[in-house]
Amino acid sequence: MTGTIDFSTVLASAVHDMKNSLCMLIQSIDSLSNKLASHDQKDAEELARLHYEASRLNTNLLQLLTLYRAEKNQLPLNIEEHYIDDVIDELIAKNELYIANNSLDVEINLPEDLSWHFDIDMISNLVNDIFINALRYSHGKIKIAADIVDDQLVFLIEDNGDGFPDRMLQIQNSEMQNLDLNAGRTGLGLFFARLIAAAHTNKSKAGSIHLQNGGELGGGVFKLLLP
Secondary structure (H helix, E strand, O other): OOOOOOHHHHHHHHHHHHHHHHHHHHHHHHHHHHHHOOOOHHHHHHHHHHHHHHHHHHHHHHHHHHHHHHHOOOOOOOEEEEEHHHHHHHHHHHOHHHHHHOOOEEEEEOOOOOEEEEEHHHHHHHHHHHHHHHHHHOOOEEEEEEEEEOOEEEEEEEEOOOOOOHHHHHOOOOOHHHOOOOOOOOOHHHHHHHHHHHHOEEOOEEOEEEEEEEOOOOEEEEEEEEO
8 A cells, every 4th residue: 555544544433423423313213202202201302312422422513623624724614793682592493302301491682683793603512511510510590691791792591500620620731742631521621622712813813712610500611702
């Protein structure tokens, strides 16, 4: 065999194929859940858990693709104006099955017709990853809020869970090479979120993320800032 194999490129291609298969799986789970909802509550709840885990896997694969493209300096952004309520509506729709089967209360607070300029795919994936985390660790209530403060979009996701572990708060600004990839919660998702946020720039200002505990619900608070 002549030439060498660029394993990272092969991996990126494989990840892309797996992502497509997962999307089809998620659609099939949605269809089955709709059919079972009125017949067997226990099976419907199990499908909701499968849907949640498949969504997490899909998000992780999207993160891998993004990290690969960033490493190759191939992270093009398609910056356009988008309405925030559309982003949140899609976010709720993606996770509606898990929300309904776990009787979660999701409060939404944002001004009417709020819009901002950003890459819709990148930001939607980022926000979905954080929302999935809040679904998992909340004790029944989540709040999503957004507004324009000091000429930047501020996007908040809060929950009433036990809050972010101290380790997560400490590594929120760590570089990838400093992450413990053998840990239960590696921080890779946070690195991904920070990478996407920072890629959004405007007049020498870059986007950022911030984690804290407390807020209005007393649990974890995730804040995304986009200039």
